[in-house]
Amino acid sequence: QKDGYKHFMLKEIFEQPKVIRDCLAGRIQKGRVVLTELDALDIPGRLTIVACGTSYHAGLWAKYLLESWARIPVQVEIASEFRYRDSVFLPDDLILTISQSGETADTLAAVRIAHEAGVPILGLCNVVGSSIARESDQVVYTQAGPEISVASTKAMCSQMVLLLLMTLSWGARKGTLPEEVKERCLEELAEMPTTLERDLPVIRGKARSLCQEYSDAKSFFFLGRGQNFPLALEGALKLKEISYIHAEGYASGEMKHGPIALIDPQFPTFAMALGDELLQKVASNLQEVQARGGRIIALVNPGAAPAVDESWVLPDVWGPLKSFLVLPAVQLFAYEMAVYLGKDVDQPRNLAKSVTVE
C-alpha cells in the first residue's frame, strides 16, 4: 500500500500533484469555477471557519484570500475554543467547518452549536459520509483519497485548493475578484501539479541535506508573514508531532514583542522569505534574529533573497500559489528530520489519526 515509499507520510506528500488534479477535476468549466455545492447557500455576509490542527491552519491561510478577493469578513476559530464560547451570530453568517476525517469531536460539536443557532453550515471534508459531512447543510469534498499517516499532509493541500476555489466562486458572484486573479489564477493552478512533480524530489533532497546540521536543535522558530504565517504554524506543528523537536510558529513581526529573547546560536529559525510584497519586512525581522546570533534556514525565491545561513530556493510561481511549494517544503523538513532522528514517522507517540473524544 505504500507503493514503494518507506512511510505513508512520504507517499502522501508525493501524492500532492495528483491531489491538486483531483480537486480540480470537474470543478473548472470554460475557465470558471463550478462548485454547485455553494449554489444552495447565500454568499456569506460573514464567514466563521472552525477547525483543529492542520485543518485550522488551512482555514487561517484562506482568510487572506477570502478577505482580499471575495471581500468576505472571516474569523477563524479553534473548534475546542469555539464550542465553549458564547458566540454572537449574525443573520447572514455561514459556518465553514474543515476536517479531513469529518469525525473530530470538537469540530463536530461546533457543527451542532451552529445547527442549534440556526446558522447554515458548510463542511469541507475528505471522508465521504463522515459525521461532519452528514450533519452539515452542504458538503464540499476534498477528494484527496485516504490519508493514513497521523501527520496530515495531502489533506491540507486539498483543503487549500478547495478554499481557493470557494474564494474564486464567491468573488466571481460578488464581482470583487481582481483582474489579475481572474486572468491568471486558474491557469497557474492548473500548472501546479507539473511544477510539483518536477520539484518535490529536489525539495526532499534539500530537506535531507539540512537534517544533520540542525538535528541537535532543541527548539525551532518558524516565521512567516501574511499567508506564510499559517504555513509557519503548520511547519512548527509538523516538526513537533513527528520529530519531537519543540517548535513555535510565529508571525515574523511578533518576534520583537517577546520571543526574540529566546534566540541564541542553539535556537535556529526556519523562515519563509519568498519574493512577495512582504519580503522587505521579513528581511528586516531576520536581521534582528541574526543580530542575536540566531542561525536561519530560509525558503526563498531566486533573486532578491536575504543573506542567511541556508537559503532554500523554491521555484517562483504566481502569487499565493507559492504556498503549494512552501507546504511540502515544511512537511519534508519535518519528515526527513524525524527519519534522521529514528522516530516512528507514521505513528508518532501519544497521537491518534482522528481525535474523536474531547
Ligand code: M6R
Ligand atoms: O480530521 P481533522 O482534519 O479534523 O483533524 C484535525 C487535527 O486533529 C489534525 O489536523 C492533526 O492536527 C494532525 N495530526 C496534524 O498533522
